[in-house]
Amino acid sequence: MSDEGIDRRTFLKGAAAIGTTVAAAGVAAQEKPAEKSAAKPASGDKVVARPGSDFMVDVIKSTGIEFIASNPASSFRSLHESIVNYGGNWKPEFLTCMHEESSVAMAHGYAKAAGKPMAILAHGSVGLQHAAMAVYNAWCDRVPVMMFAGNFMDAASRRPGVEWYHCVQDPASILRDFIKWDDQPASLQHFADSTIRAYRMAMTPPMEPVLITADGMLQEHPIEDEGKLSIPKLVPAVPPAGESNALRVAAKLLAGADSLVIIADRAVRSQDGLRRMVELAEALNAPVVDLGSRMNYPTTHYLCRSEDRVALVREADAVLFLEVGDPWGQLNTISDPHHEYRRLAKPDVRLVHITLSDQLMKSNYQDMQRFLPVDLSIGGDVEATLPALVEAVKREISLARKAVLAGRSDQLKIQHRAMKERSRAAAAIGFDASPVSTARLAAELWNVLKGEQWCLADSRNVTWSQRLWPAEEHYNFLGHSGAAGVGQIAPAAVGAALANRDKGIVTAVIQPDGDLMYAPGVLWTAAHHKIPILMLMHNNRAYHQEVMHLQKMAGLHNRRMDTAKIGTAIEDPNIDYAKLAQAQGVWAEGPITNPADIGPALRRALAVVKRGAPALVDVVSQGR
Amino acid sequence: MRALLFFLGSAFFSMSFSQDIEAGRKAYLKYQCYTCHGTVGQGGERGAGPKLAPNPFPWEGFRFQVRTPRQDMPPYRPGQLSDKELADIYAYVASIKPGPAATAIPLLRFD
Numbered sequence: 001m002s003d004e005g006i007d008r009r010t011f012l013k014g015a016a017a018i019g020t021t022v023a024a025a026g027v028a029a030q031e032k033p034a035e036k037s038a039a040k041p042a043s044g045d046k047v048v049a050r051p052g053s054d055f056m057v058d059v060i061k062s063t064g065i066e067f068i069a070s071n072p073a074s075s076f077r078s079l080h081e082s083i084v085n086y087g088g089n090w091k092p093e094f095l096t097c098m099h100e101e102s103s104v105a106m107a108h109g110y111a112k113a114a115g116k117p118m119a120i121l122a123h124g125s126v127g128l129q130h131a132a133m134a135v136y137n138a139w140c141d142r143v144p145v146m147m148f149a150g151n152f153m154d155a156a157s158r159r160p161g162v163e164w165y166h167c168v169q170d171p172a173s174i175l176r177d178f179i180k181w182d183d184q185p186a187s188l189q190h191f192a193d194s195t196i197r198a199y200r201m202a203m204t205p206p207m208e209p210v211l212i213t214a215d216g217m218l219q220e221h222p223i224e225d226e227g228k229l230s231i232p233k234l235v236p237a238v239p240p241a242g243e244s245n246a247l248r249v250a251a252k253l254l255a256g257a258d259s260l261v262i263i264a265d266r267a268v269r270s271q272d273g274l275r276r277m278v279e280l281a282e283a284l285n286a287p288v289v290d291l292g293s294r295m296n297y298p299t300t301h302y303l304c305r306s307e308d309r310v311a312l313v314r315e316a317d318a319v320l321f322l323e324v325g326d327p328w329g330q331l332n333t334i335s336d337p338h339h340e341y342r343r344l345a346k347p348d349v350r351l352v353h354i355t356l357s358d359q360l361m362k363s364n365y366q367d368m369q370r371f372l373p374v375d376l377s378i379g380g381d382v383e384a385t386l387p388a389l390v391e392a393v394k395r396e397i398s399l400a401r402k403a404v405l406a407g408r409s410d411q412l413k414i415q416h417r418a419m420k421e422r423s424r425a426a427a428a429i430g431f432d433a434s435p436v437s438t439a440r441l442a443a444e445l446w447n448v449l450k451g452e453q454w455c456l457a458d459s460r461n462v463t464w465s466q467r468l469w470p471a472e473e474h475y476n477f478l479g480h481s482g483a484a485g486v487g488q489i490a491p492a493a494v495g496a497a498l499a500n501r502d503k504g505i506v507t508a509v510i511q512p513d514g515d516l517m518y519a520p521g522v523l524w525t526a527a528h529h530k531i532p533i534l535m536l537m538h539n540n541r542a543y544h545q546e547v548m549h550l551q552k553m554a555g556l557h558n559r560r561m562d563t564a565k566i567g568t569a570i571e572d573p574n575i576d577y578a579k580l581a582q583a584q585g586v587w588a589e590g591p592i593t594n595p596a597d598i599g600p601a602l603r604r605a606l607a608v609v610k611r612g613a614p615a616l617v618d619v620v621s622q623g624r
Numbered sequence: 625m626r627a628l629l630f631f632l633g634s635a636f637f638s639m640s641f642s643q644d645i646e647a648g649r650k651a652y653l654k655y656q657c658y659t660c661h662g663t664v665g666q667g668g669e670r671g672a673g674p675k676l677a678p679n680p681f682p683w684e685g686f687r688f689q690v691r692t693p694r695q696d697m698p699p700y701r702p703g704q705l706s707d708k709e710l711a712d713i714y715a716y717v718a719s720i721k722p723g724p725a726a727t728a729i730p731l732l733r734f735d
Contacts, residue, residue, distance in 0.1 A: 429664075622658075624662075624668030624670060
């Protein structure tokens with residue numbers, strides 16, 4: 001959102017005026033040297049040695065934020081300059097982005113991989129307008145992002161023209177339906193207080209984006225009486241845990257169930273959380289369905305049964321939901337395009353949900369999903385609640401009951417193996433096809449990642465990875481965009497790769513073509529900042545979901561079925577993603593149509609990534 | 625029983641229509657069956673569409689599903705897809721040979 005703030009004609013007039021002033025001053029100096037010291041200094045002599053934006057940088061640094069992603073813009077030019085020169089461009093380091101949507105999506109992916117937020121900077125008006133969809137994705141995915149917006153509140157001080165277009169009475173209004181908190185501080189102390197408050201709120205589950213407006217004049221004017229300013233101490237809030245009596249009731253219900261299934265969605269954010277999940281499932285000897293918004297359960301464990309969700313739900317007499325975004329949708333279906341309702345679960349299934357969804361409900365955007373009445377709803381963060389829940393469950397299970405539960409293990413192990421074998425058998429069909437099957441994409445990528453510590457930045461777009469890959473670390477699968485707002489996957493993957501860069505974790509993404517084309521400039525950002533991301537293109541040359549929607553509508557309307565690619569296909573001409581990447585300084589190969597060529601190309605790409613740079617391999621692939 | 629149905633269905637199919645596999649392949653692509661089921665009938669993930677090949681279910685069931693589908697599939701009615709074209713598509717799907725088993729594919733060894 002670059003703007004000059006002043007056009008060329010105005011600049012030249014201004015320069016001429018400055019020249020005139022300097023010349024006149026020179027003449028005056030020759031005529032009356034004694035009056036020089038008394039003359040009013042020219043505006044060009046004015047120095048603001050300690051602008052308010054320096055203090056803002058001190059505040060941001062105090063939070064430990066390491067990166068600040070932004071497309072440069074005049075409404076935060078002073079803060080930008082302070083970050084670079086006063087702050088040394090280090091913690092936070094300024095990341096040059098080509099679009100505000102990329103900035104926020106990068107912060108989204110970064111937060112899930114790093115476990116802490118990145119900051120972004122944007123114009124309070126046009127910048128946040130660009131950013132809005134990415135903010136909504138982060139909101140729906142319950143991910144913290146620290147957003148700062150530049151704005152000049154004092155209309156009397158604004159420069160005429162562009163600066164007015166870029167100012168707004170209430171910058172947060174465009175986002176307020178899907179951010180947790182915002183403020184527009186009127187003083188530097190106010191900025192410090194609100195930034196620390198915002199950070200703490202963003203990081204308290206349910207985690208969400210927050211926005212602080214940095215007023216332009218507050219940034220640019222000198223700090224007055226700095227001795228009176230202070231930066232509040234940042235003390236993270238203890239995450240809310242489920243109430244102990246409620247957990248006892250839940251434990252009794254769960255321990256007594258004959259056919260229990262655990263369904264987890266945004267439950268885990270650490271290795272300890274993953275370990276607790278296994279402990280809980282083993283204590284109950286209950287199968288776990290991981291819906292995959294986070295890495296909730298090891299895919300190698302015998303109780304992992306994510307592919308068997310429908311069958312398990314049908315048989316269940318009790319379901320434990322762990323921060324499930326759409327619990328109704330796990331028990332019921334509505335067909336498409338005929339909207340036929342079907343109940344999957346038994347009518348008397350007992351339901352327990354541990355969730356913070358009731359703590360963070362806004363009414364306009366419908367991310368709350370359809371209401372599902374449950375037998376016991378426990379308000380709490382799952383990770384914070386798991387230790388007490390595990391203990392409550394263990395206390396509730398008698399020795400006799402423990403023996404009964406243990407007696408199910410052999411059958412559960414057989415069922416787990418059968419699920420895995422079905423997935424492998426399904427992956428084998430069309431394995432040598434061209435366009436390349438999505439299963440082949442996943443298998444080829446695993447073949448180069450298997451010797452590494454690895455992270456798949458989006459694990460929803462191609463779900464073969466969850467079905468096939470052995471995954472046992474909490475950072476392996478980062479889930480998905482949250483709101484399915486297209487254009488998030490590429491920048492979120494770059495953000496995740498940045499977070500993983502210094503941990504020795506190789507970050508990869510199976511990158512949809514349509515998603516990349518929303519803001520492909522993020523490839524340049526990855527190249528410029530040396531962010532090592534392994535990008536394997538899932539290039540099906542279409543907005544493929546929409547192709548299928550068009551077919552459904554044509555069938556419903558009894559019209560011709562061969563026109564569904566009009567308006568949905570990305571072909572004629574085909575996009576050369578390797579050239580797109582190369583043009584921005586990214587190593588790339590493709591397009592590959594022979595599946596046998598993928599492996600060698602990926603090995604070359606991995607070598608580039610391990611040298612600290614991004615790499616892209618373009619593969620022409622099946623739709624799904 | 626399933627094998628018997630398949631035999632009867634296949635027999636009915638072979639008696640009723642000439643099998644034009646190449647025309648079926650072209651119709652399969654033209655009517656974009658592949659968007660949900662894959663170009664070689666392997667199926668599409670995330671619920672896009674089940675696998676059709678190898679070993680498709682019997683012709684009668686296949687025809688019934690295409691004309692009056694259950695669940696998330698659009699109907700392909702005779703006005704949009706002729707009986708001959710449908711039969712050709714079935715011939716194409718039925719002609720797809722099984723590939724190597726998963727156990728014979730090194731890339732599918734994950735454990």
